[in-house]
């Protein structure tokens with residue numbers, strides 16, 4: 001398993017926010033983590049990576065930081081770029097876990113591929129702070145891609161992207177999974193999650209309410225329990241379109 005969690009619980013400011021989450025994710029899966037605001041999606045990602053205290057077991061948190069950095073790339077929800085570095089230098093930070101600095105051929109190839117995959121060539125030399133919000137988001141995704149890890153954990157990767165960029169990003173993540181990598185991404189758009197992910201995990205109130213193929217997880221009763229809303233489904237040649245009602 002690429003991610004193996006058992007009985008993972010998190011308490012924040014004395015309030016329990018995750019209650020014994022058990023979850024295994026294997027090679028080649030693209031798992032969409034869905035659930036309402038405050039369900040615990042970000043907390044689950046942070047805890048499994050060992051970034052916040054938790055009880056229970058996470059295979060990722062057990063690794064040394066150096067091993068983990070070569071196993072898992074992480075796109076946090078907060079899209080902070082701290083320094084006025086060029087897009088190219090920002091993406092190159094993804095190579096830090098690998099020996100050889102930025103000079104090896106492998107590093108150059110990974111940086112170039114990540115920039116190309118996120119369509120960032122026109123911005124390559126530009127200071128990342130002078131990009132639009134969505135462009136900055138793409139640069140940070142490219143940094144995670146340049147890390148070239150078997151696992152990518154992305155917290156709301158398509159938030160703030162325009163519709164074309166959302167499709168491009170999810171298509172890329174699906175391709176990464178087809179190539180044999182593993183992707184876990186939190187996604188609020190249920191229709192896009194259903195179309196692109198191989199499996200959905202529905203989190204609500206810190207519990208896993210459902211885990212499986214989209215058709216099983218996006219059932220009316222479950223969605224009403226989690227979000228308090230119903231949905232309309234329209235089948236299209238590209239997959240289901242899901243309209244919250």
Ligand SMILES: Nc1ncnc2c1ncn2[C@@H]1O[C@H](COP(=O)(O)OP(=O)(O)OP(=O)(O)O)[C@@H](O)[C@H]1O
Pocket residue numbers: 012013017035036037038039040041042043044077
């Ligand atoms: N730094 C923090 N300190 C204290 N409580 C926090 C902190 N971050 C999150 N929480 C609380 O933990 C719970 C889970 O939050 P979390 O950010 O994991 O949810 P989420 O599912 O990612 O939500 P969203 O969809 O809004 O991003 C919420 O009740 C939230 O208020």
